[in-house]
Amino acid sequence: MPKRRRPQAGQTVFNFRLQGEQELEDAFSRRLLPVKINATSPDAPPGARGVFGAVTGVAFSRTQFQGGFTLIPELPHDAILFCLPTKGHLTFHDKKKSLQATPDTALAASFMAASSIDVSRNHAHCALVINRPLLIARISLLLGRAAISELTFDPRMPTRNEPVAALRSLLFFITAQRFSSELNRAMLTATRVHEMLVDFILERWPNTYSTALSQPPPVITPRHVKLAVDFIRDHPQLVSSGTELAALTGVSLRSLQDGFRRFIGSSITGYQRQVRLERAHADLLHDSHLSVQDIAMRWGFTNASRFSRYFREAYGVSPTRLSKRRPAPAPENIRT
Structure with missing residues (x-):
């Protein structure tokens, strides 16, 4: 059986405050993927403040945005975004459709398919981004066999549903100042947070492997x-x-x-x-x-x-x- 991989000592959690398109572009490009930011209105320059954390393929944040803007990915990123707005809305566009996240509707979408993301003026959200290969590797380990089918998540979930409410509470907790500051010093705790977020998403956000993951543990492969x-x-x-x-x-x-x-x-x-x-x-x-x-x-x-x-x-x-x-x-x- 494969050994459980520990996140390296590269976990990082910090508070941030960004102002203007260039600072937003630089921050996204360093932490997630190269992007282009276009302000919606010249009279309301975009900005953001909040808490960002990352532990080996898992990024989480609680952010309050200022102004409105469009985010355009410049390179593919094989990761899934889970967005839980508390204010305003975020619209995810790909070649075939558009999906909107609001305070009433949480969103799951693949960055690989993204053509652009519109963030409304004064939008606020909790967000989780998990690399898809990390999810596939975890599924394979849990099932005891290779996960070869496409992994997709239900794109929308009502925020009144218990899994979304629980995920929001979890993200609020790990981005709270008294806890988030400790993650930079507590590697074992960061490891557990990393595993908890991945397993929670696989278990509680409906996806193409939900039925298989709910079955009894597999027998040993011959x-x-x-x-x-x-x-x-x-x-x-x-x-x-x-x-x-x-x-x-x-x-x-x-x-x-x-x-x-x-x-x-x-x-x-x-x-x-x-x-x-x-x-x-x-x-x-x-x-x-x-x-x-x-x-x-x-x-x-x-x-x-x-x-x-x-x-x-x-x-x-x-x-x-x-x-x-x-x-x-x-x-x-x-x-x-």
Whole structure:
């Protein structure tokens, strides 16, 4: 069983006060993702004050904004935003729809799909941002098998619902001055806060794994299934047949197929595809020297339209759109 990962001694909690578009841009870019801030009105420059904290892939805040503005992400960020307004509203826009968070409605939305976020004048909220890979890793650990289905959360929840009210109380508590200042000195406590926030979201905010997480603890995955899973993850570029994997693990094809369905929750082919999509997703985010087609071919997707469809189903964004938001390649040295 994987060891529980502790947050490093990089937890940080601090009070802040920001004024103007540039200070807001700098703060967001340092702590979350590079953004562009555009003020809604020149007569009301944007600003913000409050408390911000971060512990290894989990960021939380309680913020009072001044003025109104539009936030435009400049790079993709594979994280989920949970926004619980106490005043005003926040509108999250992606290519297909717009979602609004108000004092009556809390919001869950993926930064990966964000095209812009409108923050109303004098808006206030508690917010939680959790990196999606961290959530997937926790789900895999809790289920005892790889989490290969797309993770999505119900986009809206009434703030009168008990989970939202409890989450708001929790965020108020950990951003209170007497407690938040201690998190910078208490690594073990920060570790528990980190785990508590992740587990609370997975358990209490409805998502595609809610049913699976509510089931009894899983039985131990058989050795032959683990061997096949390890081989697939270690050699994702090889599209091995089920018969080849069965021979490798020393069982019949039927036994291996049954094992994947029971313990992995997917067919052998489906799991191979998901692993290859994960690698393609990482390349699209970080390898700016390769085209989308080159990356697809690298991971065994010979049909471009089928690759695009699979990718959109898994990540909610097309590979072409994602590739346009990655950093440009560094210029090569020019010899004179």
